[in-house]
Amino acid sequence: MIEFKNVRKVYSDGTEALHNFSLKINKGELVTLIGPSGCGKTTTMKMINRLIEPSEGSIYINNKDINSFNIHELRWNIGYVLQEIALFPHMTIEENIAIVPEMKKWNRKKIRERSNELLDMVGLDPSTYKKRMPNELSGGQQQRIGVIRALASDPDFILMDEPFSALDPISREQLQHDIRSLQKEIKKTIVFVTHDMDEAMAIGDRVCLMKAGEIVQIDSPQQLILHPANQFVRDFIGERKSPWQTAVDVIANQSFKNIITKKQFDHNEYLETEVYVVKEENDLFAGFVKNGELYSVKTLQNDMPLYKATELIQSSDQEIFPVLKDGKLLGILTYKDIVAYLKSRTKVENGVIQ
Numbered sequence: 001m002i003e004f005k006n007v008r009k010v011y012s013d014g015t016e017a018l019h020n021f022s023l024k025i026n027k028g029e030l031v032t033l034i035g036p037s038g039c040g041k042t043t044t045m046k047m048i049n050r051l052i053e054p055s056e057g058s059i060y061i062n063n064k065d066i067n068s069f070n071i072h073e074l075r076w077n078i079g080y081v082l083q084e085i086a087l088f089p090h091m092t093i094e095e096n097i098a099i100v101p102e103m104k105k106w107n108r109k110k111i112r113e114r115s116n117e118l119l120d121m122v123g124l125d126p127s128t129y130k131k132r133m134p135n136e137l138s139g140g141q142q143q144r145i146g147v148i149r150a151l152a153s154d155p156d157f158i159l160m161d162e163p164f165s166a167l168d169p170i171s172r173e174q175l176q177h178d179i180r181s182l183q184k185e186i187k188k189t190i191v192f193v194t195h196d197m198d199e200a201m202a203i204g205d206r207v208c209l210m211k212a213g214e215i216v217q218i219d220s221p222q223q224l225i226l227h228p229a230n231q232f233v234r235d236f237i238g239e240r241k242s243p244w245q246t247a248v249d250v251i252a253n254q255s256f257k258n259i260i261t262k263k264q265f266d267h268n269e270y271l272e273t274e275v276y277v278v279k280e281e282n283d284l285f286a287g288f289v290k291n292g293e294l295y296s297v298k299t300l301q302n303d304m305p306l307y308k309a310t311e312l313i314q315s316s317d318q319e320i321f322p323v324l325k326d327g328k329l330l331g332i333l334t335y336k337d338i339v340a341y342l343k344s345r346t347k348v349e350n351g352v353i354q
Contacts, residue, residue, distance in 0.1 A: 007057035017043040019213040030190040032200035035210035049078045079150025079158040085142045087134040094130035100153040118148035140171035160192040222250040243345040248309045249302035251341045252323040252331030262286045285329040
């Protein structure tokens with residue numbers, strides 16, 4: 001857990017980068033910081049590993065003031081990924097990954113096993129890649145190494161400073177997907193700075209939208225879209241976000257009437273020809289039932305963008321799609337829901353679509 005309490009930062013030229021800034025980032029959460037240039041997002045992130053010191057206020061890691069940590073121990077427990085990947089060009093990929101574990105006196109066998117594990121985790125075969133030099137890898141592959149190098153010593157926290165902004169759109173989208181998948185597996189506390197709203201929405205559990213050194217709104221991507229705090233939030237999201245990029249849990253119908261619990265199904269015979277969605281008592285999705293028979297169906301992950309969900313729906317005869325997060329049922333999605341959402345996001349003036 002990371003917590004800022006009433007933090008203020010004033011630089012020597014009088015610029016106030018942060019003003020009375022308070023933020024709590026929960027354990028295992030990925031929070032994206034975004035806002036206009038000069039809003040304070042990079043300053044905020046760099047304060048966590050004390051690259052920048054606050055002028056006022058306090059910052060805590062796991063309820064302990066960061067100033068009470070030995071600075072080297074503090075940074076060893078915080079992985080750092082930059083836009084400039086900064087792999088050491090004279091070292092192999094395996095040697096690059098091993099830097100912090102070696103500083104922490106890990107034995108060679110443990111370092112080798114950890115390197116292989118991490119390379120496998122990001123889809124780079126260790127037997128193929130670990131002895132290669134950085135210049136033998138593509139930009140996207142180098143950035144993957146930058147990410148797993150930050151994970152090598154198994155830190156509790158990861159800071160990512162616009163890590164994908166220099167990549168081409170295809171590599172960038174793939175790495176965004178990789179980070180979300182990786183986070184589900186490693187469950188680290190990640191602070192991710194970006195200037196791209198689509199990226200912030202795609203990967204963040206919560207998005208912290210900043211302006212002039214203050215938080216304007218911090219919320220889930222879905223709540224930012226559905227309940228913007230003010231016109232600044234509406235404009236910032238609206239100018240940058242295509243409705244096709246919207247995560248499906250924004251659109252999902254959460255009041256679908258034909259939802260029953262597994263306990264209800266076990267104690268009743270549902271012989272109706274209607275389809276029922278069945279969930280466990282803890283909201284875990286169990287399947288569909290029709291004519292008294294329980295069966296499995298294709299599902300949608302909550303953070304899947306609408307355009308990808310539509311591709312899946314088009315390729316299937318299934319009419320109702322459960323939307324899940326960590327196996328739990330959030331709602332259902334149908335063509336009707338998609339059309340209604342797209343219609344609500346489309347402006348028509350004098351019969352012309354804007």
